[in-house]
Amino acid sequence: xxxxxxxxxxxxxxGATRALIDDVLxxxxxxxxxxxxxxSAVFDLRHNGRIAFTTDSYVVDPIFFPGGNxxxxxxxxxxNDLAMAGAKPLYISLGLILExxxxxxxxxxxxxxxxxxAQKAGVLVVTGxxxxxxxxxxxxxxxNTSGIGILREDVNISAAAARPGDIVICSGNIADHGITIxxxxxxxxxxxxxxxxxxPLNRLVETLLDKCPGAVKxxxxxxxxxxxxxxxxxxxxxxxxxxxxxxxxxxxxxxASICELLGMDPxxxxxxxxxxxxVREADAEKVLQTMKSIPEGQDAxxxxxxxxxxxxxxxxxxxxxxxxxxEPPSGEILPRIC
Amino acid sequence: xxxxxxxxxxxxxxGATRALIDDVLxxxxxxxxxxxxxxSAVFDLRHNGRIAFTTDSYVVDPIFFPGGNxxxxxxxxxxNDLAMAGAKPLYISLGLILExxxxxxxxxxxxxxxxxxAQKAGVLVVTGxxxxxxxxxxxxxxxNTSGIGILREDVNISAAAARPGDIVICSGNIADHGITIxxxxxxxxxxxxxxxxxxPLNRLVETLLDKCPGAVKxxxxxxxxxxxxxxxxxxxxxxxxxxxxxxxxxxxxxxASICELLGMDPxxxxxxxxxxxxVREADAEKVLQTMKSIPEGQDAxxxxxxxxxxxxxxxxxxxxxxxxxxEPPSGEILPRIC
Numbered sequence: 001x002x003x004x005x006x007x008x009x010x011x012x013x014x015g016a017t018r019a020l021i022d023d024v025l026x027x028x029x030x031x032x033x034x035x036x037x038x039x040s041a042v043f044d045l046r047h048n049g050r051i052a053f054t055t056d057s058y059v060v061d062p063i064f065f066p067g068g069n070x071x072x073x074x075x076x077x078x079x080n081d082l083a084m085a086g087a088k089p090l091y092i093s094l095g096l097i098l099e100x101x102x103x104x105x106x107x108x109x110x111x112x113x114x115x116x117x118a119q120k121a122g123v124l125v126v127t128g129x130x131x132x133x134x135x136x137x138x139x140x141x142x143x144n145t146s147g148i149g150i151l152r153e154d155v156n157i158s159a160a161a162a163r164p165g166d167i168v169i170c171s172g173n174i175a176d177h178g179i180t181i182x183x184x185x186x187x188x189x190x191x192x193x194x195x196x197x198x199x200p201l202n203r204l205v206e207t208l209l210d211k212c213p214g215a216v217k218x219x220x221x222x223x224x225x226x227x228x229x230x231x232x233x234x235x236x237x238x239x240x241x242x243x244x245x246x247x248x249x250x251x252x253x254x255x256a257s258i259c260e261l262l263g264m265d266p267x268x269x270x271x272x273x274x275x276x277x278x279v280r281e282a283d284a285e286k287v288l289q290t291m292k293s294i295p296e297g298q299d300a301x302x303x304x305x306x307x308x309x310x311x312x313x314x315x316x317x318x319x320x321x322x323x324x325x326x327e328p329p330s331g332e333i334l335p336r337i338c
Numbered sequence: 339x340x341x342x343x344x345x346x347x348x349x350x351x352x353g354a355t356r357a358l359i360d361d362v363l364x365x366x367x368x369x370x371x372x373x374x375x376x377x378s379a380v381f382d383l384r385h386n387g388r389i390a391f392t393t394d395s396y397v398v399d400p401i402f403f404p405g406g407n408x409x410x411x412x413x414x415x416x417x418n419d420l421a422m423a424g425a426k427p428l429y430i431s432l433g434l435i436l437e438x439x440x441x442x443x444x445x446x447x448x449x450x451x452x453x454x455x456a457q458k459a460g461v462l463v464v465t466g467x468x469x470x471x472x473x474x475x476x477x478x479x480x481x482n483t484s485g486i487g488i489l490r491e492d493v494n495i496s497a498a499a500a501r502p503g504d505i506v507i508c509s510g511n512i513a514d515h516g517i518t519i520x521x522x523x524x525x526x527x528x529x530x531x532x533x534x535x536x537x538p539l540n541r542l543v544e545t546l547l548d549k550c551p552g553a554v555k556x557x558x559x560x561x562x563x564x565x566x567x568x569x570x571x572x573x574x575x576x577x578x579x580x581x582x583x584x585x586x587x588x589x590x591x592x593x594a595s596i597c598e599l600l601g602m603d604p605x606x607x608x609x610x611x612x613x614x615x616x617v618r619e620a621d622a623e624k625v626l627q628t629m630k631s632i633p634e635g636q637d638a639x640x641x642x643x644x645x646x647x648x649x650x651x652x653x654x655x656x657x658x659x660x661x662x663x664x665e666p667p668s669g670e671i672l673p674r675i676c
Contacts, residue, residue: 008673011673011674012562012563012672012673013561013562013563013564013567013608014563014567014606014666014667015666017563036496038422038423038496038497039392039418039419039420039422039423039558039559040390040391040392040419040420040422040423040425040485040487041390041391041392042388042389042390042423042425042489043388043389043391044387044388044389045383045385045386045387045388045389046386047383047386048383048384048385048386049382049383050380050381050382050383051380051381051382051383052378052379052380053378053379053381053429053431053464053465053486054377054378054379054431054465055431055432055433055465055466055467055482055484056433056467057433057434057435057467057469057482058469059435059469059471059476061475080377081377081378082377082378084376084377084378085376085377085378085380087378087380091391093391093392093393093484094393095393095394095395095433095482095484096395097395097397097435097480126391127391127392127393128393129393129394129395131395131396131397131674132673133397133477133480133673133674134673134674136474137399137476137477138475138476138477138480139471139475139476142435142471142476142480144393144395144433144482144484146393146431146433146482146484147378148391148486149378151380158374158376159376220377221377223351224350224351225350225351225352225355226351229351229352268352270351328352328353329352334350335346335349335350335470335471335472336349336469336471336472
């Protein structure tokens with residue numbers, strides 16, 4: 001493209017929009033369905049059953065961070081939302097809202113990441129839209145990704161399906177994404193391997209459904225709001241108490257240290273490549289070993305269990321033998337985390 | 339909701355987000371699939387064939403305008419993108435990016451319009467997402483709607499299908515939306531019935547496909563970029579010349595007057611409830627009468643025809659007997675028109 005910056009004219013729907021689409025987007029995302037550039041993508045789903053459909057807008061600040069950027073975050077987030085329903089993600093859309101003045105090279109870098117993440121997850125970007133807003137009416141780039149996936153007949157996953165006796169398994173270390181974004185914002189000097197955990201989880205979920213059919217009852221990815229929020233949702237929806245053990249929570253040392261330094265509760269910080277599964281007790285060990293057998297779940301751990309009682313709540317068994325009901329921190333957690 | 343304004347906390351993923359979802363969104367959009375509030379909507383598509391999938395972000399300024407607001411615009415726009423593929427729109431998603439400080443009553447008004455437009459078009463809002471950005475990092479409200487529709491086997495509509503001899507039909511008066519938004523922005527005193535034409539076109543398209551099977555070869559809704567832009571795209575994709583007649587173009591007197599006053603070309607101004615169809619010559623009269631038989635197409639007119647020749651272009655036959663190749667105005671047309 002000739003211009004080094006995004007101009008209002010790139011959102012006009014005319015020649016400049018077309019140049020942006022051709023030179024920046026199609027060049028990186030080309031596939032026969034997208035290339036048609038119709039008002040809609042049209043394709044054969046070849047699936048006469050249930051589908052999953054999801055949408056998420058990404059407004060993360062900063063747009064580039066250790067471990068990823070808003071582009072792969074947007075693809076992985078939507079892929080994971082589909083995977084959490086037990087679906088196989090197939091198609092995604094890409095809606096861009098660009099701020100006038102955004103550097104074209106930054107946009108190219110983001111779209112490169114969209115393309116790489118889509119390829120890694122095995123999904124096609126089949127349709128898109130680009131709008132431009134005047135300087136000061138947006139912030140560099142916001143991305144919406146919506147997605148479609150298909151479900152096998154035997155899959156029935158629901159936040160309302162947890163029952164006493166079920167085991168709670170977390171697929172890996174928590175709070176990496178939240179602490180990484182917070183560290184970027186506060187200007188903390190990040191050392192070690194602290195980075196966002198953004199990654200697709202569809203392969204992990206597909207492997208679980210293949211190798212442990214019927215084992216997984218509830219599945220959520222603890223993004224915005226963190227592990228604490230999704231466990232509270234499952235407890236409420238299922239009408240159960242969930243007990244988790246503080247000492248069993250998988251968390252990197254450096255993340256735990258920064259949480260302590262900043263007074264943040266890692267249970268309520270965002271993850272972008274982790275899931276929590278509520279599984280039948282009889283299958284728990286097999287689910288755990290299956291998760292650990294692939295890289296996305298190598299740090300998986302049993303973190304608790306579902307017990308009888310009311311009212312529904314999440315109880316944390318502390319390292320020193322006490323227990324407390326977990327509650328989200330009051331007030332703003334952290335805006336624009338994803 | 340307790341707060342009268344949107345706060346950053348409404349985007350945190352915690353209790354305030356939940357209150358916003360329950361009190362403002364679910365209350366107005368409730369349906370069994372949406373109410374599940376999972377990471378994805380899961381439903382049975384009951385359709386083993388081609389589907390259409392589309393996405394659009396809406397950043398229109400102002401968010402309220404004569405004839406509608408960003409809410410019904412967002413629903414109708416995505417419904418129409420699906421209809422233009424010949425699909426029957428069924429499901430849509432709703433992604434909101436709210437600016438801190440937005441009045442909750444304004445959001446409620448927008449969501450009321452989303453609900454009414456969805457009901458009118460016969461589509462369900464099955465999944466959604468809400469983000470909040472700090473004051474000055476957005477502008478009141480941006481909406482992304484993505485949608486899914488299903489195609490009948492006998493439908494084959496493509497911008498590449500126009501052939502010499504085909505007839506060009508426009509479903510109604512052009513440039514209403516563009517001139518309405520421009521008038522709002524420039525503070526022009528709007529009189530008469532000047533208003534946005536935002537409306538769903540799926541019923542019109544479905545009726546055409548039912549009553550005139552095989553007649554419609556290309557179909558587009560001339561939104562951003564206007565009628566001129568979509569005709570140029572069809573000419574390019576099909577490798578044909580499209581001749582349109584200036585005197586045949588349907589346009590309201592007040593719209594024509596304001597266009598003249600502001601020096602705007604109505605061919606390149608946005609429409610949000612019109613379509614242009616390229617149809618087989620033998621079926622043209624039937625298509626025209628079918629369009630005119632329903633309210634959304636009552637002002638339909640034959641505006642031109644497809645002729646042989648190269649290079650592909652759109653030629654306007656002027657009222658005084660001349661002809662000129664139509665070209666989009668250079669530079670910015672009008673930002674944030676939709």
